[in-house]
Amino acid sequence: MILVTNRKEKVKETEDILGFPIEQVNLNIPEIQSLDVVEVSTDKAKKAYAQLKEPLIVDDTSLCINALNGLPGTFITWFVSQLGTEGIIKCVESGSSRKAQAITCISYADAEGKIFSFLGTVSGKIAFDPLGEGFGYDSIFIPCGYTKTFGELTKEEKNIISMRSIALNKFKNFLKSEK
Amino acid sequence: MILVTNRKEKVKETEDILGFPIEQVNLNIPEIQSLDVVEVSTDKAKKAYAQLKEPLIVDDTSLCINALNGLPGTFITWFVSQLGTEGIIKCVESGSSRKAQAITCISYADAEGKIFSFLGTVSGKIAFDPLGEGFGYDSIFIPCGYTKTFGELTKEEKNIISMRSIALNKFKNFLKSEK
Numbered sequence: 001m002i003l004v005t006n007r008k009e010k011v012k013e014t015e016d017i018l019g020f021p022i023e024q025v026n027l028n029i030p031e032i033q034s035l036d037v038v039e040v041s042t043d044k045a046k047k048a049y050a051q052l053k054e055p056l057i058v059d060d061t062s063l064c065i066n067a068l069n070g071l072p073g074t075f076i077t078w079f080v081s082q083l084g085t086e087g088i089i090k091c092v093e094s095g096s097s098r099k100a101q102a103i104t105c106i107s108y109a110d111a112e113g114k115i116f117s118f119l120g121t122v123s124g125k126i127a128f129d130p131l132g133e134g135f136g137y138d139s140i141f142i143p144c145g146y147t148k149t150f151g152e153l154t155k156e157e158k159n160i161i162s163m164r165s166i167a168l169n170k171f172k173n174f175l176k177s178e179k
Numbered sequence: 180m181i182l183v184t185n186r187k188e189k190v191k192e193t194e195d196i197l198g199f200p201i202e203q204v205n206l207n208i209p210e211i212q213s214l215d216v217v218e219v220s221t222d223k224a225k226k227a228y229a230q231l232k233e234p235l236i237v238d239d240t241s242l243c244i245n246a247l248n249g250l251p252g253t254f255i256t257w258f259v260s261q262l263g264t265e266g267i268i269k270c271v272e273s274g275s276s277r278k279a280q281a282i283t284c285i286s287y288a289d290a291e292g293k294i295f296s297f298l299g300t301v302s303g304k305i306a307f308d309p310l311g312e313g314f315g316y317d318s319i320f321i322p323c324g325y326t327k328t329f330g331e332l333t334k335e336e337k338n339i340i341s342m343r344s345i346a347l348n349k350f351k352n353f354l355k356s357e358k
Binding site for chain 2: 032033035043068069070074077082083090091094095
C-alpha cells in the first residue's frame with residue numbers, strides 16, 4: 001500500500017500500527033479550502049488515486065480551537081507558518097476558553113478508487129507557552145488527562161494516544177473486517 | 180464573456196467597468212489552499228475553463244493583516260464565517276499594527292484556455308469597531324485616505340476605489356491592447 005505524504009517519519013509509525021510495509025510517495029497535491037477535514041482528506045485521496053491507480057492512504061489534520069470557533073481547523077499549517085505557535089496562543093487569549101480538538105482523517109482509496117475515511121480525535125487545551133519539540137502545533141497542545149504538551153511527550157508516548165494512531169487503528173480494523 | 184461567481188451583484192459592476200455584457204455562471208469550484216491569491220485565482224480559472232471551454236473570468240480576494248503576518252489572506256471567508264468581524268478585530272489587537280492590504284486577483288481564461296491574471300491592491304487599516312453594511316469584511320476595512328470603512332461608503336464610492344475595480348480596469352486595458 002502507498003502512503004501519500006512528504007513527511008518520511010509518518011511511514012514507520014504507519015507500518016508499526018498497520019503491521020505491513022508501506023511505500024511513501026510524495027505527490028504535492030494542493031489541498032482544497034474547507035473546514036471539513038473529511039472533505040479535504042477525501043479530495044486528496046481521489047486526486048492521488050487518479051494519478052496512481054493503486055490502493056493508497058492520505059491524511060489531513062485539523063486543530064479546532066473553541067475560542068476561535070473551530071479555526072484554524074484544516075488551515076493549521078498556515079497559522080503555524082504565519083503566526084508561529086506563540087501567535088496562535090495570543091489569538092486564543094482573545095477568547096474565554098483554551099479547549100481544542102485535534103482531529104486526523106485517514107482516507108483510503110481501495111484498488112477500484114472507492115474512498116473510505118477514518119477519524120481520530122484527541123481533546124485537549126492550548127498551553128500558555130510553547131513547550132517541547134515536535135511538528136506543527138505539538139508544542140502548544142496538551143491532550144486531556146496530561147500535564148505535558150505533545151511536544152514534551154516522547155514520540156512513543158505521543159504515538160500511543162495520537163489522533164493519527166486512533167484513525168489508523170480504525171482503518172486497521174476496517175481492513176481486517178474486509179478480509 | 181462569462182463571469183464565474185455565485186454573487187450576482189458582481190455582474191453589473193463588471194459590466195459597468197468592462198463596457199460589454201457579462202453572463203454569470205455559478206460553478207462551485209473548490210478553491211485550493213494557498214496564501215498566494217494569484218495561485219488560487221489561476222487554479223480556479225483553469226478548472227472553470229476545463230468545464231466551460233469558453234472565455235471567462237474568475238476572481239479571488241485576500242485580506243492581508245500585518246499584525247497577523249499576512250493572515251487571513253485568501254482564507255478571509257473562513258475568518259469572517261467563524262470569527263465574525265468582531266473576532267477578527269480581537270485577533271488584530273494581539274498585534275502592534277492595524278495595517279492591512281486588500282487584494283483582488285482577476286484571472287481571465289482566453290478562448291484557448293491561456294490564463295492571464297490582474298491584481299488590484301488597496302492599502303488600509305482595520306477599524307476599531309464594525310461600521311456600515313456590505314459583504315465580508317467591508318465593515319472593518321478603512322481604505323487609506325478615508326475615515327470611513329468600505330461598509331460606510333456607498334456602493335458607487337466603494338466601486339470607484341475598490342481593489343476589484345483596479346484589477347478589472349487593468350484587465351480592460353489588456354483587452355484593448357490585444358485588439
